[in-house]
Amino acid sequence: EDQVTQSPEALRLQEGESSSLNCSYTVSGLRGLFWYRQDPGKGPEFLFTLYSAGEEKEKERLKATLTKKESFLHITAPKPEDSATYLCAVPTDSWGKLQFGAGTQVVVTP
Amino acid sequence: DAGVTQSPTHLIKTRGQHVTLRCSPISGHKSVSWYQQVLGQGPQFIFQYYEKEERGRGNFPDRFSARQFPNYSSELNVNALLLGDSALYLCASSPFESAGGNQPQHFGDGTRLSIL
Numbered sequence: 001e002d003q004v005t006q007s008p009e010a011l012r013l014q015e016g017e018s019s020s021l022n023c024s025y026t027v028s029g030l031r032g033l034f035w036y037r038q039d040p041g042k043g044p045e046f047l048f049t050l051y052s053a054g055e056e057k058e059k060e061r062l063k064a065t066l067t068k069k070e071s072f073l074h075i076t077a078p079k080p081e082d083s084a085t086y087l088c089a090v091p092t093d094s095w096g097k098l099q100f101g102a103g104t105q106v107v108v109t110p
Numbered sequence: 111d112a113g114v115t116q117s118p119t120h121l122i123k124t125r126g127q128h129v130t131l132r133c134s135p136i137s138g139h140k141s142v143s144w145y146q147q148v149l150g151q152g153p154q155f156i157f158q159y160y161e162k163e164e165r166g167r168g169n170f171p172d173r174f175s176a177r178q179f180p181n182y183s184s185e186l187n188v189n190a191l192l193l194g195d196s197a198l199y200l201c202a203s204s205p206f207e208s209a210g211g212n213q214p215q216h217f218g219d220g221t222r223l224s225i226l
Contacts, residue, residue, distance in 0.1 A: 004152075032212040043114070043200050043217035044153070051212065087152055091212060095165040096141065096204060098215060100152030 002027045002092045006101035013108045016077050021104045023088035024070040031091040033071050035064050038085045038103070047086075078108045112137070114218035116201050122224045123191050131186045131221045135203030141165075142184040143215060144176055145200040153200055159184055160206055188223075196225045 003026045013019055025033065032051045036044035048057040050066035057064045061082060063074040073086055085105045089098040115134045123129055135142050141160045145153035155168040159178035173189045182203075188195060202215035 034214050036217075041219070041222075043202075043219045046214045046216055049212070049214050089152070093166060095158055095160065096143070096206070096213065096215065097155050097158060097166045097168075098143070098145075098153070098202075099155070100145075102150070102152050 002090070002099045004088060004090055004099050004101040006086075006088060006104050008104060009102070010105045011107070013075070013078050013106065015079055015108055015110050018074070018076045018078070020075070021073040021086055021106070022070060023073070023101055025088075025090050027090045027092060027099070031094075031096075033066055034089045034098070035071070035073055036087040036089065038087055044087055075106070078106070080108045080110055082106065083108045114201055114203050114216055116199075116218040116221050118221060119219070120222045120224075122226060124226050125191055125193060127191050128187070128189050129191060129223060131188075131199050131201075131223075133184045133186070133201030133203075133218060135182050135184070135201075136216055139203035139205050139216075140182055141204045141206035141215075142178055142182065143202045143204075144184070144186045145202065145217075146170075147198045147200055147220070148196075156186070191225050193225050196223060198222050 035047040038044045048064040085103040087103045089100040143158040144156040147153040157176040158166040162178045178184045198220040200220045202217045204215045
């Protein structure tokens with residue numbers, strides 16, 4: 001059965017305190033892994049797609065990496081505006097049906 | 111360019127009623143998917159449509175139905191509403207340029223449905 005698990009559930013950081021979020025997945029035939037950011041009351045905002053083990057993508061203070069079993073989202077020197085819930089998702093069929101993890105809620109305090 | 115737009119943004123219904131939610135995809139996107147998100151969880155897949163055909167259905171009862179129109183917009187219908195249907199309903203679109211499922215989906219801000 002396809003499964004996506006994210007850890008930790010919640011993360012509280014001081015501004016400038018770097019950390020990593022984990023997304024482990026079990027899916028037959030990886031078609032890619034997506035990271036999204038979700039602010040309260042909003043829909044998920046697309047951040048990155050990773051397609052193969054060893055791939056890395058960066059955007060401002062965020063860097064996503066992928067291995068054969070998991071992905072990491074590194075937040076370097078976070079700012080309060082990085083506070084959000086970060087979701088990872090994998091397509092589970094050729095039509096793109098997404099299986100999401102439960103998300104990691106990140107709070108960055110000044 | 112406009113993103114995915116959903117209407118209404120908020121809706122309050124009572125048990126047993128019917129609801130219709132609407133979604134307009136990003137211009138040029140032919141695939142539309144619907145997800146349900148309850149508080150504290152990730153979105154759960156309900157339906158996917160491409161070229162007006164249903165291409166996928168999640169583990170939801172037959173009270174849930176959807177359709178896609180020739181202009182690629184979509185409606186999600188839920189009959190006989192239950193308290194447990196209270197959630198954020200998200201619509202996502204993707205260009206779906208080729209089979210493979212590996213193009214990112216772009217989400218609207220959802221419809222917040224509350225059942226009293």
